[in-house]
Amino acid sequence: MARAVTRNRKIVNTALAWGIGLLIFFPILWTILTSFKTEAQAISDPPVFLAFDWTLENYGIVLERSNYMRFLWNSVIIAGGSTVLGIIVAVPAAWSMAFVPSRRTKDILLWMLSTKMLPAVGVLYPIYLIFIRLGILDSRTGLVIVLMLMNLPIIVWMLYTYFREIPGEILEAARMDGASLKNEIVHVLMPMAVPGIASTLLLNFILAWNEAFWTLNLTAANAAPLTAFIASYSSPEGLFFAKLSAASTMAIAPILILGWFSQKQLVSGLTFGAVK
Amino acid sequence: MSFRKASFAATAMTLVTAGGALAETLTIATVNNGDMIRMQGLTQDFTDRTGHTVEWVTLEENVLRQRVTTDIAAKGGSFDIMTIGMYETPIWAANGWLVPLDDLSAEYDADDILPAMANGLSHEGTLYAAPFYGESSMLMYRTDLMEKAGLEMPKAPTWQFVKEAAAAMTDRDNDINGICLRGKAGWGEGGAFITAMSNSFGARWFDEDWNAQFDTQAWADTLNFYVDMMTESGPAGYATNGFNENLSLFQQGKCGMWIDATVAASFVTNPNESTVADKVGFALAPDNGLGKRSNWLWAWALAIPAGTQKEAAAKEFIEWATSKSYIELVAAKEGWANVPPGTRTSLYENPEYQSVPFAQMTLDSILSADPKNPTVDPVPYVGIQFAAIPEFAGIATEVSQEFSAVYAGQQTVEEALAKAQALTNDAMEAAGYR
Numbered sequence: 001m002a003r004a005v006t007r008n009r010k011i012v013n014t015a016l017a018w019g020i021g022l023l024i025f026f027p028i029l030w031t032i033l034t035s036f037k038t039e040a041q042a043i044s045d046p047p048v049f050l051a052f053d054w055t056l057e058n059y060g061i062v063l064e065r066s067n068y069m070r071f072l073w074n075s076v077i078i079a080g081g082s083t084v085l086g087i088i089v090a091v092p093a094a095w096s097m098a099f100v101p102s103r104r105t106k107d108i109l110l111w112m113l114s115t116k117m118l119p120a121v122g123v124l125y126p127i128y129l130i131f132i133r134l135g136i137l138d139s140r141t142g143l144v145i146v147l148m149l150m151n152l153p154i155i156v157w158m159l160y161t162y163f164r165e166i167p168g169e170i171l172e173a174a175r176m177d178g179a180s181l182k183n184e185i186v187h188v189l190m191p192m193a194v195p196g197i198a199s200t201l202l203l204n205f206i207l208a209w210n211e212a213f214w215t216l217n218l219t220a221a222n223a224a225p226l227t228a229f230i231a232s233y234s235s236p237e238g239l240f241f242a243k244l245s246a247a248s249t250m251a252i253a254p255i256l257i258l259g260w261f262s263q264k265q266l267v268s269g270l271t272f273g274a275v276k
Numbered sequence: 277m278s279f280r281k282a283s284f285a286a287t288a289m290t291l292v293t294a295g296g297a298l299a300e301t302l303t304i305a306t307v308n309n310g311d312m313i314r315m316q317g318l319t320q321d322f323t324d325r326t327g328h329t330v331e332w333v334t335l336e337e338n339v340l341r342q343r344v345t346t347d348i349a350a351k352g353g354s355f356d357i358m359t360i361g362m363y364e365t366p367i368w369a370a371n372g373w374l375v376p377l378d379d380l381s382a383e384y385d386a387d388d389i390l391p392a393m394a395n396g397l398s399h400e401g402t403l404y405a406a407p408f409y410g411e412s413s414m415l416m417y418r419t420d421l422m423e424k425a426g427l428e429m430p431k432a433p434t435w436q437f438v439k440e441a442a443a444a445m446t447d448r449d450n451d452i453n454g455i456c457l458r459g460k461a462g463w464g465e466g467g468a469f470i471t472a473m474s475n476s477f478g479a480r481w482f483d484e485d486w487n488a489q490f491d492t493q494a495w496a497d498t499l500n501f502y503v504d505m506m507t508e509s510g511p512a513g514y515a516t517n518g519f520n521e522n523l524s525l526f527q528q529g530k531c532g533m534w535i536d537a538t539v540a541a542s543f544v545t546n547p548n549e550s551t552v553a554d555k556v557g558f559a560l561a562p563d564n565g566l567g568k569r570s571n572w573l574w575a576w577a578l579a580i581p582a583g584t585q586k587e588a589a590a591k592e593f594i595e596w597a598t599s600k601s602y603i604e605l606v607a608a609k610e611g612w613a614n615v616p617p618g619t620r621t622s623l624y625e626n627p628e629y630q631s632v633p634f635a636q637m638t639l640d641s642i643l644s645a646d647p648k649n650p651t652v653d654p655v656p657y658v659g660i661q662f663a664a665i666p667e668f669a670g671i672a673t674e675v676s677q678e679f680s681a682v683y684a685g686q687q688t689v690e691e692a693l694a695k696a697q698a699l700t701n702d703a704m705e706a707a708g709y710r
Contacts, residue, residue, distance in 0.1 A: 040548070040549055043524045043528070045524075045530075065313070065317075125346070125350065128350050128352065129350055132350060132353075137352055137354060138354055216339055216343065217342070217346060220305070220354040220355060221303045221331035221333050224333070228333075231336050232333075232334035232335060232336075233308060234336035235307075235336060235337065236337050236338070236518060237309055237337065237520070237537065238308075238309050238520070238523075238543070239524060239527075239543070239549070240308070
């Protein structure tokens with residue numbers, strides 16, 4: 001009896017998980033399908049799901065109109081650079097908060113998180129002026145810095161949570177064996193925290209890849225990443241949904257593939273320490 | 277003289293005579309619409325003529341506005357040419373943010389620009405942005421449904437006729453709505469439509485002392501008429517419909533009438549996109565017999581931000597993109613129906629363009645719009661579907677949100693007008709107008 005209940009529950013849970021998964025994935029699936037339709041089919045009512053004349057015309061137009069590879073390269077540099085820089089800054093910060101906390105550590109952590117609560121547009125103008133003064137407007141360097149700063153609270157928080165799961169005694173033993181601070185972090189702490197660091201890297205890479213406020217407002221022709229590429233196909237006066245969908249599919253494809261292949265690490269990192 | 281010496285001398289002479297006219301790379305911010313995309317495809321012609329190359333930054337309209345406003349206000353220098361509209365041009369020119377276009381060549385023939393467009397893009401009589409394409413609004417209708425209803429559309433209909441025709445054309449069983457209009461919140465979406473409509477009802481945004489006028493009978497009449505007509509004959513969920521949603525409905529044969537931008541005419545008559553392409557007629561936007569019609573006036577124009585290092589090359593580009601020869605280039609490559617409309621008098625005198633079905637109605641609509649005298653009673657502002665003051669975009673977005681809440685059935689017309697009156701007066705007081 002208990003076995004039957006368990007099996008039934010498993011079937012229900014599996015069906016529910018698939019249902020929720022498909023619901024979440026449906027907008028992406030619809031975007032991909034629309035990218036293969038004509039503009040007329042894209043807005044047809046009732047909408048067509050699979051029974052339409054599949055065409056690659058939209059991809060051809062998008063590739064002819066835009067320099068996709070330049071946008072892609074900018075996205076890779078900006079997302080990758082800001083994530084790596086963020087990890088370099090955040091690992092020592094999270095180490096000190098996890099292993100040598102002071103009375104104010106929790107306050108500092110909360111303060112860091114509170115900076116994420118400010119609407120980005122509130123600091124747009126000051127940051128814009130700073131960028132002009134420093135000569136880094138419309139540069140990948142500028143965006144790497146600003147996205148690193150924007151995501152730093154999340155990186156520090158995530159690493160802090162993972163580091164807290166590592167027994168301090170191990171680091172202490174390394175110190176007693178004569179390890180320097182650098183060696184302690186690089187050769188003892190980081191190997192033990194690899195799943196956590198990997199998932200932090202991946203999550204922040206995805207966040208930086210998808211970031212659309214700063215990447216649109218601080219770029220023009222040189223450093224514009226794929227978010228600007230998508231924005232160039234959106235229009236309130238004219239129906240270009242099929243082309244917009246093709247551009248969107250091309251923009252999300254690399255990150256979708258990366259997420260697909262690294263989902264194991266991502267999930268194990270995100271659930272690291274969740275169950276004791 | 278040996279061949280080597282001769283070629284060296286020729287090269288030196290070329291460099292000397294070129295003196296300063298070096299090839300530049302221009303960065304141009306523009307909006308994503310059919311005409312602008314077509315221009316991007318023809319940029320090679322400009323490069324061939326001048327040697328200058330172009331980097332395009334194409335953005336969605338609202339993103340573009342935010343982006344270029346931030347850049348010009350902060351003197352960021354990200355762009356050598358910006359695509360802006362009739363709302364921004366006089367405000368930015370007054371702030372000294374734009375380079376005056378008062379020295380364009382004789383060949384360019386600036387006097388050929390339609391006066392309504394030139395006026396809307398000038399400040400104190402000087403042109404600050406050259407119109408690339410211009411539009412007004414007009415009524416597009418289904419000739420077959422009109423005939424079926426036993427009615428005939430006059431060239432210049434009244435609102436009362438439109439309301440009656442909408443009711444007669446509505447066929448809920450077959451999913452046909454008598455009329456489709458913008459209801460989406462946003463100063464450039466539903467806000468633009470209702471403001472233009474209110475002009476024909478004798479309403480205005482401000483009196484001559486900048487006091488809000490939403491507590492007048494004219495505004496109550498406008499909003500009540502709109503809501504009654506749309507409830508009776510409009511599509512479900514019209515509170516969230518903008519240009520694209522209505523275009524989609526019309527192209528699928530689900531609207532009897534649609535009043536919107538003249539640029540829509542080329543979409544609804546395109547057989548590749550529209551199922552009703554051969555059944556569309558055009559008329560002027562309606563009026564109420566008060567001397568003002570409900571059509572607006574808009575232009576996307578090219579302007580040069582003050583302080584750019586490439587002013588000369590930028591002017592060359594603007595002359596090329598907004599010239600008569602550019603129009604001829606588009607006509608030769610893509611046909612007369614695809615040339616950017618609404619900017620030059622000579623275009624409408626061209627017999628080949630006169631054969632385009634919506635050409636004359638577009639011109640008539642543009643000519644009947646007067647941004648300097650937009651309302652029945654006098655106003656202190658310029659602009660038909662907007663008031664050209666910096667505060668307007670913010671205020672009108674909030675007001676249109678209140679109106680959209682009425683369309684969605686969340687509040688009454690009286691409540692929305694009372695809120696609009698209060699918030700507009702508060703904002704104008706804070707800005708120092710009152």
